[in-house]
Each structure stands twice: as C-alpha cells, then as structure tokens.
Amino acid sequence: MNADQGPIGTAAVGLQRPPLVVRALGVVPYEVALDRQRRLVKARQADETPDHLLLLEHPAVITIGVRGRAHPQHLLVSRAELREVGIDVHDVARGGDVTYHGPGQIVGYPVVSLKPDRCDVRRYVTDLEEVLIRTAAGFGVEAGRVAGLTGVWVGNDKLAAIGVSLSRWVTSHGFALNVATNLDHFRFIVPCGLEGRGVTSLDRLLLTPPSQTEVEDALATEFARVFDRRIVI
Numbered sequence: 274m275n276a277d278q279g280p281i282g283t284a285a286v287g288l289q290r291p292p293l294v295v296r297a298l299g300v301v302p303y304e305v306a307l308d309r310q311r312r313l314v315k316a317r318q319a320d321e322t323p324d325h326l327l328l329l330e331h332p333a334v335i336t337i338g339v340r341g342r343a344h345p346q347h348l349l350v351s352r353a354e355l356r357e358v359g360i361d362v363h364d365v366a367r368g369g370d371v372t373y374h375g376p377g378q379i380v381g382y383p384v385v386s387l388k389p390d391r392c393d394v395r396r397y398v399t400d401l402e403e404v405l406i407r408t409a410a411g412f413g414v415e416a417g418r419v420a421g422l423t424g425v426w427v428g429n430d431k432l433a434a435i436g437v438s439l440s441r442w443v444t445s446h447g448f449a450l451n452v453a454t455n456l457d458h459f460r461f462i463v464p465c466g467l468e469g470r471g472v473t474s475l476d477r478l479l480l481t482p483p484s485q486t487e488v489e490d491a492l493a494t495e496f497a498r499v500f501d502r503r504i505v506i
Contacts (some may be wrong), residue, residue, distance in 0.1 A: 291324060293385075293502035295493040297486075298329040303363055306382065311371065312375040317443045319456045323505070328497055330436045332373040333455075335462060338369035338436050345369045347463040355461060367446035367465045369406040369423070370434030371462045377453035377476070379488055385500065393439045398423060398435055399415070400499050401448050405433045407495040408450070412475060412483050425450075430473035431464060451487050452476060 281302060298306075316322040335355065337348065342466045347370055352362045360375075374380055387397060402418055405425040409416040409432060416425045416432050425433040433450040451474035476482040483491075497504050 280283040280458050281499055290501055292505040293324045293326060293497055294322075295326045295375055295496075295504055297489050298327060300332065300376065301329045303331050303334045303336070305359065306380075306484060307363075307365070310382055310384060310451055314409075314440060314443050314445050317384050317386055318339065322500060324385040326493060328492060329382075330376055330485070331380060333373075333375040333458060335360055335362045335370050335371060335373050336365045336367075336436075337362065338367045340370045343469055344370065348461070349463065350368070360373065360458065360461065365436075367436040367438045367489070369434070369461065372434050372436065372449065372463060372464060373458050374449055375458055377432050377451070377455060377474070379450045379452055379485060380447070381450070381492060382447045382497075383444050383496070385444045385502075387439070387444065388404070392440060392442050394437075396435060397439075399469075401435050401437070404492065404495045404499050405435075405450060407447060407499070408488065408491045409433075409475070411491050411495075412447070412479060412488075414475060427473055427478060430471040432475075432478075433503050434464070450475075450492070452485055452487065453482060 292440040313325055353422045399433045402425055406416050416427050419426045422429050422433050436446050454474050456472050
C-alpha cells in the first residue's frame with residue numbers, strides 16, 4: 274500500500290463504538306513520523322480529530338527512550354560508527370530503553386484518547402501486548418508475555434517491542450513487530466536493555482511468512498477489537 278493511500282483493515286461495526294482511522298504509510302523517516310504524531314496528539318487532545326493508528330516502516334534507526342539514556346552502555350557502538358553503516362540514532366520521549374527499527378518491521382503508532390474509562394497505563398500496555406499476541410496467533414505463531422517484562426515473546430526471544438508515551442491521556446509512540454526485519458542489526462544494541470535474551474521475527478518462525486500488508490490488516494483488526502473501536506473510512 275502506498276503512503277497515505279488510506280484506511281485499512283476490517284472490524285465488526287458497532288454504531289456506538291468510537292471511530293478509529295487506520296493509516297498505512299509505507300516507509301517513513303523517523304523524524305517525519307514523530308512530527309506527524311505530535312500534530313495528531315495536539316489535535317486529539319482538542320477533540321479535533323478521531324483516534325488514529327499509524328502503521329509504517331522506518332529506514333534503519335535506533336531510538337533511545339528515557340530508561341536507555343540512563344544506561345548508555347546499552348548502545349554497543351558509537352553513534353559515528355552507526356552513521357557509517359546507515360543507521361540513525363534518536364533520543365525520544367517514550368518510556369523504555371534502546372530499540373531498533375528498520376525495513377521489514379511494522380511500527381504501530383496509536384494516537385488514541387484513553388478517556389474516560391481506560392486511564393490506566395498498565396492496562397494500555399497490556400492491551401497492546403494482547404493486540405500483538407492475537408496478531409501473531411492469526412499466522413500460527415504462539416507468542417506470549419514474560420512476567421516483569423514488556424513486549425511479546427516467543428520463548429526467550431522478543432517478537433515485538435513496546436514503548437509508549439501519554440500526554441493528557443492521549444497516547445503516542447507504540448509498538449514494533451518484527452515481520453521480516455534484518456535481525457543482525459540488533460547486534461548494535463542491548464535490545465530493550467535486556468541481557469541474555471534474543472530477538473525473532475515472523476519470517477524466522479514461519480515456513481511461509483505473511484506479507485507486510487497481511488500483517489498490517491491483522492494488526493488493524495485486532496487493535497479495533499481489543500480497544501473496542503470501529504474502523505472508519
């Protein structure tokens with residue numbers, strides 16, 4: 274799907290459910306996506322726009338959250354060395370540690386108001402995990418949670434990372450699901466600050482991996498179900 278081609282996904286229609294606009298944006302530079310989120314957050318706080326779910330890919334980039342800046346040793350090479358291999362580095366306002374984004378990974382940025390009845394950060398993160406677990410299950414992958422850790426796991430390996438930000442109960446940042454990601458790029462970091470754990474992808478786990486579009490459609494559908502939204506065109 275081309276950038277800004279339009280809403281995607283299907284969900285059971287409930288006339289009383291809040292609307293959700295889902296946009297598949299293709300490959301978007303990190304700073305461009307960040308600016309788009311900021312503008313959407315302001316508009317959502319002012320009730321000038323409905324909830325959104327942005328689904329996209331980034332060129333290779335490492336992002337460092339609040340916890341990551343307290344543990345600079347989780348970035349295993351210098352920023353100059355990363356630039357030499359074409360990987361940008363950004364300090365970001367989300368929670369969490371250090372993570373990698375790149376082609377073949379679907380990044381989801383929900384800009385959603387949790388008011389009036391979902392104002393619970395832990396519940397929000399758990400709900401995002403549920404979206405990702407259900408999406409993986411739809412392609413035959415049994416993923417789950419690990420007690421005390423954020424994200425979605427298959428055994429000892431992380432399939433999807435989560436790092437969120439909330440402002441006046443409107444969300445931004447979100448999740449990253451490895452579909453056909455270059456997992457070798459994770460060698461430059463301690464992913465999410467977790468020693469002794471690995472990363473995986475749907476491509477590694479499945480004989481016939483799904484396409485990016487198939488996964489985007491599944492993510493949109495499961496997000497609408499878990500958050501009780503109806504996808505609108």
